[in-house]
Amino acid sequence: MSATLAKCKCQHCNQKIEFDSDSAGATVTCPGCGMDTLLFIPQSSPEPSTIPASKKNMSTLWGGLFLLAIVIAVMIVWSRLTDNAQDEGPGIPAMIVSGVIWMCAAVFGICIYFLPAIVASQKKKRNRQAIFILNLCVGWTFIGWVIALVWACTVDPEPAK
Numbered sequence: 746m747s748a749t750l751a752k753c754k755c756q757h758c759n760q761k762i763e764f765d766s767d768s769a770g771a772t773v774t775c776p777g778c779g780m781d782t783l784l785f786i787p788q789s790s791p792e793p794s795t796i797p798a799s800k801k802n803m804s805t806l807w808g809g810l811f812l813l814a815i816v817i818a819v820m821i822v823w824s825r826l827t828d829n830a831q832d833e834g835p836g837i838p839a840m841i842v843s844g845v846i847w848m849c850a851a852v853f854g855i856c857i858y859f860l861p862a863i864v865a866s867q868k869k870k871r872n873r874q875a876i877f878i879l880n881l882c883v884g885w886t887f888i889g890w891v892i893a894l895v896w897a898c899t900v901d902p903e904p905a906k
């Protein structure tokens with residue numbers, strides 16, 4: 746296999762550097778600024794920071810959706826409760842409706858309770874089982890839930906090898 750010519754930008758001054766594709770991954774001294782820069786092939790490894798950033802946005806989006814869902818559920822349940830207080834005897838259909846709403850609220854509540862574990866598994870964290878156990882055992886204390894969520898949101902350190 747003969748080496749092909751590749752181009753990448755210096756990480757310090759953005760000057761284009763030409764190199765053999767075999768040298769990708771090597772560190773060279775940039776001819777423009779004299780700093781050490783890593784040679785990389787742009788097509789195979791585009792902007793390393795782009796993918797984690799979009800994943801972070803996705804988890805923020807999910808968190809926002811969960812919060813929105815719980816707010817809506819609480820508002821519906823609250824309006825149901827005040828309605829029932831005004832009516833003397835709610836009929837069977839009203840009871841079924843409120844039952845369904847309570848069920849939905851319970852499901853949302855469980856989702857919120859396990860939000861740290863869900864976030865951890867979405868992010869494919871290595872210690873997601875530990876986060877789940879923490880979530881399960883001390884999630885009922887608000888502090889434990891916050892700790893599990895913060896832990897789930899932390900970035901895994903690079904494997905030390």
Ligand SMILES: [Zn+2]
Pocket residue numbers: 755756757758759760775776777778779780782
């Ligand atoms: Zn440079």
